[in-house]
Amino acid sequence: MGKPKVGFFDFASCEGCQIELTNYGDAAFLELLNHIDIVEFREAMSEKADQLDIAFIEGSFTREADRARLEEIRNRSGVVISYGACASTGGINALKNHQDDYTKCVYGEDANMPHLNSQKAMPISEAIKVDFQVLGCPMDRTEFVNIVSHLLHGKEPVVPNHPVCVECKRNETVCRFDDGDHCVGQVARAGCGAPCPADGIPCEACRGFVDDANEEALKKVLVDRGGLSMARAESKTRMFTANLRSDR
Amino acid sequence: MKKDININVHHLTRVEGHGNIRVNVKSGKIEKCEWQVPEAPRFFEAMIRGRHYSEVARITSRICGICSVGHTLASIRGTECALGINETWQTNRLRTLLKHAENFDSHILHIYFLIAPDLLGAPSVFPLVATHGEVVARALKLKRLGHEWGAALAGRTTHPTTAIPGGFSKLPTEAELKALKEKMVAAVPDLEETIKTVASLAPNIPAFNRPTEYMALAADDHYAVYDGEIQTVLPDGDKKRYSIQDYKSVTNEWVSPQSTAKFCKNRLDSYAAGALARFNNNYEFLHPNAKALAETLGMSPVVGNPYLNSAAQLIEVVHAVYDSLEIIDQLLSKGINSEELQKPTKYSTGAGAVEVPRGILFHEYTYDKEGICVSGNCIIPTNQNHANIQMDFDALVPELLEQNKSEAEMELALEMLVRAYDPCISCSTHFLKVEFVN
Numbered sequence: 001m002g003k004p005k006v007g008f009f010d011f012a013s014c015e016g017c018q019i020e021l022t023n024y025g026d027a028a029f030l031e032l033l034n035h036i037d038i039v040e041f042r043e044a045m046s047e048k049a050d051q052l053d054i055a056f057i058e059g060s061f062t063r064e065a066d067r068a069r070l071e072e073i074r075n076r077s078g079v080v081i082s083y084g085a086c087a088s089t090g091g092i093n094a095l096k097n098h099q100d101d102y103t104k105c106v107y108g109e110d111a112n113m114p115h116l117n118s119q120k121a122m123p124i125s126e127a128i129k130v131d132f133q134v135l136g137c138p139m140d141r142t143e144f145v146n147i148v149s150h151l152l153h154g155k156e157p158v159v160p161n162h163p164v165c166v167e168c169k170r171n172e173t174v175c176r177f178d179d180g181d182h183c184v185g186q187v188a189r190a191g192c193g194a195p196c197p198a199d200g201i202p203c204e205a206c207r208g209f210v211d212d213a214n215e216e217a218l219k220k221v222l223v224d225r226g227g228l229s230m231a232r233a234e235s236k237t238r239m240f241t242a243n244l245r246s247d248r
Numbered sequence: 249m250k251k252d253i254n255i256n257v258h259h260l261t262r263v264e265g266h267g268n269i270r271v272n273v274k275s276g277k278i279e280k281c282e283w284q285v286p287e288a289p290r291f292f293e294a295m296i297r298g299r300h301y302s303e304v305a306r307i308t309s310r311i312c313g314i315c316s317v318g319h320t321l322a323s324i325r326g327t328e329c330a331l332g333i334n335e336t337w338q339t340n341r342l343r344t345l346l347k348h349a350e351n352f353d354s355h356i357l358h359i360y361f362l363i364a365p366d367l368l369g370a371p372s373v374f375p376l377v378a379t380h381g382e383v384v385a386r387a388l389k390l391k392r393l394g395h396e397w398g399a400a401l402a403g404r405t406t407h408p409t410t411a412i413p414g415g416f417s418k419l420p421t422e423a424e425l426k427a428l429k430e431k432m433v434a435a436v437p438d439l440e441e442t443i444k445t446v447a448s449l450a451p452n453i454p455a456f457n458r459p460t461e462y463m464a465l466a467a468d469d470h471y472a473v474y475d476g477e478i479q480t481v482l483p484d485g486d487k488k489r490y491s492i493q494d495y496k497s498v499t500n501e502w503v504s505p506q507s508t509a510k511f512c513k514n515r516l517d518s519y520a521a522g523a524l525a526r527f528n529n530n531y532e533f534l535h536p537n538a539k540a541l542a543e544t545l546g547m548s549p550v551v552g553n554p555y556l557n558s559a560a561q562l563i564e565v566v567h568a569v570y571d572s573l574e575i576i577d578q579l580l581s582k583g584i585n586s587e588e589l590q591k592p593t594k595y596s597t598g599a600g601a602v603e604v605p606r607g608i609l610f611h612e613y614t615y616d617k618e619g620i621c622v623s624g625n626c627i628i629p630t631n632q633n634h635a636n637i638q639m640d641f642d643a644l645v646p647e648l649l650e651q652n653k654s655e656a657e658m659e660l661a662l663e664m665l666v667r668a669y670d671p672c673i674s675c676s677t678h679f680l681k682v683e684f685v686n
């Protein structure tokens with residue numbers, strides 16, 4: 001088999017995950033090009049392709065009008081991978097999903113213009129079948145390479161289902177709660193290596209929750225140990241995870 | 249010659265975000281000539297309502313992955329102004345160093361990955377791996393330096409972690425700053441080669457002159473990228489200063505009768521932000537090595553060719569490296585001191601501005617007495633450039649028709665013009681309105 005043909009696509013997002021691809025530096029990126037053939041990538045190239053072995057999709061599904069473009073990508077791709085939080089869970093974009101006045105808040109009297117129509121921010125899997133996910137905001141570059149490597153070797157990628165706390169313990173990072181702060185790492189899905197607590201800021205679960213996360217216990221810990229008000233605890237569990245809450 | 253031209257570039261490539269170019273010419277008469285933006289809106293100002301001040305910059309950082317450092321810093325500056333927080337000297341120096349990292353990083357990406365293919369006649373950087381392998385490897389090495397430089401200060405460059413209101417949650421060590429300095433010094437040969445490559449390609453940069461008003465941050469004693477006040481310079485060199493808190497009366501959004509897009513204007517009908525605007529406003533404070541490059545490229549203010557924005561970016565790349573070497577020396581001479589985060593002294597409204605790669609960026613917030621965000625407003629450089637791009641189109645298309653250019657040549661010239669502005673459309677959805685042509 002020749003090198004798989006790979007395409008990159010973007011929807012509602014900051015395009016930061018594709019920027020992460022350029023942050024590998026010369027050696028790793030050029031090595032990656034020895035194993036995959038990038039044939040379509042609007043932000044970086046003018047060429048376009050017909051058939052793809054792997055389509056990487058960044059960004060959330062926020063407009064019904066985008067469904068046809070997503071289906072078109074699905075139809076000509078062997079494997080579809082959502083990469084980054086926006087594409088995989090809705091990510092930060094889903095922060096507006098519980099609001100009903102977001103268009104008016106931002107656009108005022110122009111809010112009714114048709115192109116400003118935006119529905120709830122949903123993962124790509126809401127519109128088309130997604131085979132694999134690369135989680136995180138931004139995605140973790142090492143995990144991206146791991147997943148590509150697994151696929152090239154015919155293996156199923158494995159996404160951890162343990163909390164970020166495990167990684168902090170492994171890193172010997174002082175717990176944010178012991179530092180007088182708060183954190184949602186106890187139910188956040190690991191796999192990132194827990195850089196945020198190590199850098200002195202709370203984990204905000206940009207990779208989503210572990211399976212069957214206990215939301216009520218999370219809020220209680222944020223209030224009892226983190227000293228947050230219940231209102232802040234409530235909003236904290238929504239940061240990158242509005243679509244993963246029981247009330248979504 | 250009376251001819252028909254139909255240019256319809258849907259989702260222009262090699263720009264950040266989605267944009268369209270529409271030009272219709274019938275029997276030599278221009279019927280439509282528009283730059284349009286169909287990017288999906290994302291509603292950040294709505295999403296930050298009800299959020300604690302410690303979370304706001306981590307949300308607005310997500311407006312843009314390329315300039316997330318700049319959004320973080322503009323957000324922090326707006327928040328610190330609203331909360332009555334004054335930064336320390338050390339924090340100012342570290343944040344300026346961080347801002348340089350982003351401008352270096354993004355400019356390298358733009359020059360090598362998005363602009364160079366046009367000048368080398370390639371559709372993208374990927375075919376250049378085979379034909380110009382050493383250029384691509386050098387580009388990736390410099391790109392990695394930009395990333396490591398920013399990461400040394402802010403944890404990471406895409407959505408930074410350590411830069412927060414009040415200071416830094418984690419400071420770089422003196423050893424890390426020394427290592428960063430060594431990396432920068434080691435990159436100088438690659439930088440020199442980059443200058444040679446760009447200088448050799450400079451004759452391929454189109455000649456087009458439409459001087460406009462140029463807006464950038466400015467200070468009395470340095471090339472402002474992280475602090476200072478608003479300044480604009482007119483084509484005749486006349487400069488005027490404004491307070492950042494007055495940003496709304498300087499950006500003046502208005503609805504044009506000929507377009508559905510909201511435009512910005514100040515003293516003229518449109519203004520430009522970005523590397524060329526900073527160059528035109530702050531040339532005198534460039535590092536001597538950056539000035540020397542400007543001389544090599546034949547550039548002195550006020551430069552009126554928008555295609556030369558990419559050249560101004562390279563001049564800033566050189567300035568960023570040499571100014572940063574001096575900042576690192578300043579920091580090392582005093583030693584890195586662990587500092588407590590500065591605490592709020594009030595809860596009110598405040599605006600902040602920094603220079604992101606594409607130009608001046610404003611963030612403004614209002615906080616209640618619990619430190620919870622009540623409202624916010626972000627004005628992004630690509631939006632501010634929107635009217636100027638349109639007016640460049642209005643001037644350029646008749647010139648191209650006059651020169652009897654083919655449809656393909658016109659399309660490339662317009663695409664290259666838009667790319668020169670390095671538009672960051674993901675960022676800019678806030679005000680843009682689109683008319684879809686059938």
